[in-house]
Amino acid sequence: MPLTKPNQQLRRDLKEVAALLKWSGVDLTGMTVRLSESGLEAEARELLKIVASFPDAEDKLVAYAAEVQIGLVTRVKAE
Known part of the structure; x- marks a missing residue:
């Protein structure tokens, strides 16, 4: 059955x-390099900790999009 x-x-929003x-993770990883090169190693490490959580969140969003695709998750109008 089509969506x-x-x-x-x-589904599009979740994938987007x-x-x-x-891409934010990629950009922020580049920033950590520049921070480290500027002598701000502690700040770079803190930013890397944040960026490290991105792949798990991304995987969850992709999984939710797949659930929408197969009909496990649907959008309904609020009452």
Whole structure:
């Protein structure tokens, strides 16, 4: 059964946020290098800790998008 328009949008949104998270991680990793080169190693380490959590969150979003695709998660109108 094809997805409804709201569910198609939900799936697209989840995948878009996952991709944005991935590229943000790449950009922030580059920033950690520059911070470290500037002598701000402690700040670079703290930023790396944050970035390290991104792949798990990205995987969750992709999994939610897959659940929308197969109909386990649906968007309904609020009452």
